[in-house]
Structures are given as structure tokens and as C-alpha cells.
Amino acid sequence: MPNTWSNWSGFVKAEPRLMASPADAGELGDLVRTAPGPVRVVGAGHSFTPLVKSEGTILSLEKIEGLVSHDAERHLARVRAGTRLGPLMHILQGIGQGLPNMGDIDRQAIGGALGTATHGSGPELGAYHTQLETVQIVDGHGKLRDFDRAGDQDMIHAIGVALGAFGILTEVTLNNIPTYRLRRxxxxxxxxxxxxxxxxxxxxxxxxxxxxxxxxxxAQFIASDLSDAETTERPAEEDEAALTTLRRLRTALGWLPSLRGWLIRSAMAKLPAEDYVQDWLNVYASDRQTKFNEMEYHLPFEEGPKALAEIIELTEKRFPKVYFPMEVRTVAADEFWLSPFHKRLTCSIAIHHDAASDPMPFMRAAEPIFRRYSGRPHWGKMHSLKAGDLKKLYPRWDDAMAVRRDIDPENRFVSPYMASLFGIDG
Ligand SMILES: Cc1cc2nc3c(=O)[nH]c(=O)nc-3n(C[C@H](O)[C@H](O)[C@H](O)COP(=O)(O)OP(=O)(O)OC[C@H]3O[C@@H](n4cnc5c(N)ncnc54)[C@H](O)[C@@H]3O)c2cc1C
Incomplete structure (x- = not known):
């Protein structure tokens, strides 16, 4: 029986010769040295692109998880890279720390979230990788290597967003903040x-x-601000029920857009405005049951409204079967070499397609719009860019590739998909 692996949405499938979950960094190093290549590492498999796909080996860090140590004064926490964000939130709350921001779900492993520049929203809030103080990796020779911001900021900027191709993260130190409350x-x-x-x-x-x-x-607008008020109950989530309504209206009335629109507006008018105060860890994440595929592009902030208007026009003219909401966020600029937020305040626009049918016609039609506005694709979400396109979007591309070669000179972490992204020959 071959091993089988698939990502969260079921769109990416793999049949690796070996799948393994090493117990510690030593075992991980041995596997990097000896397992059939290419060696790809998986977090929670929540990326939509074939980043994890390998015919050689897929390694999970599910056993390399939990808190290593923390510094109460500086709000630093050193954690193992296989730790999932859900448990991580509770670990941090228990030591008086909070993640400054989060994305929509808490299922990812911290190593996986860092690997694709996973982000939430906020004009002054960076993506997870901007919290990195130290990283420990297993390199392409299976050797442990440590880097810290104080000693070697360039290396942190090079390998903070690295798609599992600049070594395998084993431990990271996150720069957190004291626990806090949000009014949402x-x-x-x-x-x-x-x-x-x-x-x-x-x-x-x-x-x-x-x-x-x-x-x-x-549109449904969501605002979160710091609060000292007493906590109030977070209302039950309506997202899945709303999706069912939107899908039914699409199926019944896709060919009658004005009636469909009127019924959606009537349903939205009945949604109660939400207003609650909760501890940070009870605010950000939602439960996503309905499977979808997604494309998200990160654009210069000021281009957001124009690009979104074009995406809406495209969808409503040519893709009546689409019913998933589009999500629009902001992310602060940062210095990481392969960060899609590199040196620019960003407006991120995400489009979704029901996983039950082929997303490609919609994604292919939308992508040129995002690209016309100088968009950089989310590394973990659908896109068709290859090394030649990507190099033009990242000013530190060549520097990043030089670091990659140093860490992995024999291309142990390079699958055909990674070779196409990074322009590495067979
Ligand atoms: C329902 C849903 C909601 C989402 N919401 C958001 C959101 O709000 N914001 C956002 O930005 N994205 C979001 N995403 C995308 C998701 O956060 C990213 O694709 C993320 O990378 C997935 O994390 P993972 O642990 O599943 O990693 P995987 O998909 O398993 O891996 C991602 C990459 O990280 C690498 N990697 C994993 N572990 C390590 C490690 N230890 N060392 C080195 N490399 C490693 C892998 O090799 C791969 O290249 C969402 C995805 C889904 C399915």
C-alpha cells in the first residue's frame, strides 16, 4: 500500500515513499540525511499549493511540539515548531503572554504558519514571522543550526519565511506581548x-x-480594538449557516442575479450587529467546516479598492457559481526577504471557491487582475507564478537564494514544485 497524503481542501495529493514523525531533532536530522528525497516537511497541511507534495519523504513535526522556555520580563517564548496554534494560544495565555495578532483559524503548526507568511489583519500588525527572535533549523546535511536576531538579523530575515526549503525549523522564539483583551x-x-x-x-x-x-x-466589516472592559459572551458563529444560505441561493437563483442579490441583502439585514469583549485567544479564530480552495494576493495598500472592484466585476459578470465571500485585510510592512509584505503596507484580497468543483477557471481569470496591481501571491494559496515572475517581485531574491544554497547545497528539500518556484534545475 503506498502512503497517501492530501492537503486540507483535498486539492493537492501525494504518494510519498516515506511518511514519518520524528520524536526529536536528532531523529529528524537522521531522516534528513537518509530518507528518500525530496524531503518535505508538513505542518497541518492547510496550504492550497503543492508545497508539501513529495514522491520521496513527507515529515511531520507533530511530536516536536510544546513550550521549551520563556522569558517573563521580555515576553519571549521558545516553542517547538510542530506546535499547533490552538494549543500555542493556551500555552502563552498560561504564561501571561499573547500573540499580537492571528489569522482566521488556529489549526496551523507554527512552523507551517511561518513557512508561508501567514497573517491576520491590522495596519500596524505584522505577520507571524515578524515575531521571530531566534530560529533553530536542521539543515540539508541533517545538522542543527541556530540563529538569533541580535547576532544575525540577516539570517532571521532570510529564513523567517522559507516554504520549508531553507532547512526544517525545530524551535523558534516568538516575541509576544502581555495578554490582552479585544472589543470586536x-x-x-x-x-x-x-x-x-x-x-x-x-x-x-x-x-x-x-x-x-x-x-x-x-460587505461585512469587522473591527477589533484593545479594551479594558469586562468580558462579554462571544456570539455563536453564523459563518457556516450563512455559507449554506449563500450556496442554496446560488444553486436556486444563479441565473437570476437581481433576485439572488435581493434575497442575500434581506438575509444580511437580519444579521445582528455584533459587539463583544473577550480575551485575545477567544477572538481571532473561527471554525471552517466547508472545504474551499483559495487564492490570496498581497497588493500595495492603496491599490486595494481598485483591484477589488475589478475582481467583483469579474465574479459577478462571469462566475455566477461563486458564492464564497471575498476577504480583505491589511498587513504591516516588514523586512523579511521572502515576505510578501516586504517593505510595503499591504492590502490582501482573498477569493474562495467551493472545493466540490474545479476552482481553476475562476482563479485563472482573477490572477491577471491581481498581477496588474503588482500583487505578490500568498505562498500557501493558489497562484501560477514561477521563479522568473517571483524574482521580479522580491528585491532580496538573489540574496535569499544564496542563503538557501548554503543551507541545502544538495537540494534535499527541493521537490519539482519547489524547483519551479526557485528556478532550480532538475
Ligand atoms: C481554512 C483555512 C484558513 C486559513 N486562514 C488563513 C489566514 O487567516 N491567514 C493566512 O495568511 N493564511 C491562512 N490560511 C493559509 C495557511 O495559514 C497557510 O497555508 C499555512 O502555511 C498553513 O500552515 P500549516 O501548518 O498547515 O502548514 P503546511 O501547509 O503544512 O506547510 C506550509 C509550508 O510550511 C513548511 N513548513 C511546515 N512546517 C515547517 C517547519 N517545521 N520548518 C520549516 N518549514 C515548515 C512546509 O514545508 C510548507 O512549505 C488558511 C488556510 C485554511 C485551509
Missing amino acids: RKWVLPIAAMLADFETMMTAHRSAEFYFIPFSGY
């Missing part, structure tokens, strides 16, 4: 008003994001 509010507004006031609305809060509901003309 949600309300519905016309998309025209949202786009007209985009800059103010997206920058007036610690964290702001919005979902555009195709064929409705409306």
Missing part, C-alpha cells in the same frame, strides 16, 4: 461606501477587515 465589532455596509472610505476604515482600528458577499452589493 461587526456590521454590514454597502460595498460602495466601504470602498469610498477604504483608507480611513482600514486604518482607524487596531485590526480591521471585511468580507464582500458576491451578488449582494454589501
